[in-house]
Amino acid sequence: MGGNTPCVEIEANGHLIILDGGTGLIHLGNDLVRRQRENGGKPIHAVILFSHTHHDHTQGVPYFTPAYIPTSTFYIFGPRMFHEQVNEALRRSMLPPNFPIELDDLRSMRIVRDLHEAESLWLLPEQPEPMIRNIYREGPLDVDDVVRIDVLKSYGHPQEGVYIYKISYRGHSIVYATDTEGYIGGDRRLIQFSRGADVLIHDAQYTQAEYLDPVVSKQGWGHSTPEMAIEVAQAAQVKRLYLFHHDPSHDDETLFEIEAEAQKLFPNTYLAREGLDITIL
Ligand SMILES: [Zn+2]
Ligand SMILES: [Zn+2]
Structure with missing residues (x-):
């Protein structure tokens, strides 16, 4: 399935949204530069959303080529206190002697901001900078063709939880729920948040055997089993489920077995895999 750590690219109405900056971001960056070359050098703008700042979700950032191009602009969001955390996390990965360039030396524009759970982002047509609104105080934005990003804080990951994101556009939606551990009866808040989504990652x-291992149980480690993911997918009536954040010790053969078992419970279950491209219409 490829050995990269989490990074998902979403394109909606011309906007580029990047979920997490694991090593998959390195390949995405190279591809974005290739696309830029092909489209006559149009500047790269992207919204980057971090679920949290653990190393496997940030380690691709120092090698993200578009961040070295001065015309690139990135609107970077993450959990509360994130600003301090991400700078800290990124700085550590980019300090000499570990890395020859420091974070502040990157030539692109970066706007980093904490996101509150009550806030949502709105991407208007042809406008790269997202609008931030408190949905409880200001209500949703009534504009045609807007891409909306909502946030749910999950407490199921040590130590400070993670952000789960929902990207919606023209009645379709994708939910990105990585690094979260399930609950008995399913994660009720996540079920509510994901209701009717086209795709749940x-x-x-x-x-389950690893989770319940009598010697090294994985309970409380902040990750789920396929059964937990399926419970959410079924209760939320999502159309497709993608199993994500594969364990590095699982080879492809093991993963295909996991997929086959999962499909018996929820037929529209698939493995997330390197370079997988899906279209939602
Ligand atoms: Zn983590
Ligand atoms: Zn992780």
Whole structure:
């Protein structure tokens, strides 16, 4: 399935949204530069959303080529206190002697901001900078053709939880729920948040046997089993479920077995895999 750590690219109405900056971001960056070359050098703008700042979700950032191009602009969001955390996390990965360039030396524009759970982002047509609104105080934005990003804080990951994101456009939606651990009866808040989504990308790092291992149980480690992901997918009536954040010790053969078992419970379950491209219409 490829050995990269989390990074998902979403394109909606011409906007580029990047979920997490694991090593998959390195390949995405190279591809964005290739696309820029092909389209006559149009500047790269992207909204980058971090679920949290653990190393496997930020380690691609120092090698993200578009960040070295002065015309690039990135609107970077993450959990509360994130600003301090991400700078800290990125700085550490980019300090000499570990890395020859420091974070502040990157030539692109970066706007970094904490996102509150009550806030949502709105991407208007042809406008790269997202509008931020408190949905409880200001209500939703009534504009045609807007891409909306909502946030749900999950407490199921050590130590400070993670952000789960929902990207909606023209009645369709994708939910990105990585690094989260399930609950008995399903994560009720996540079920509510994901209701009717076209795609649910859900953590499924451990098999049930690993989760319940009598010697090293994975309970409380902040990851789910495929069964936990399926419970959410079924209750929320999502159309497709993608099992995500595969365990590095699982080879492709093991993953295909996991996929086959999962499909018995929820037929529209698939493995997230390197370079997988899906279109939602
Ligand atoms: Zn983590
Ligand atoms: Zn992770």
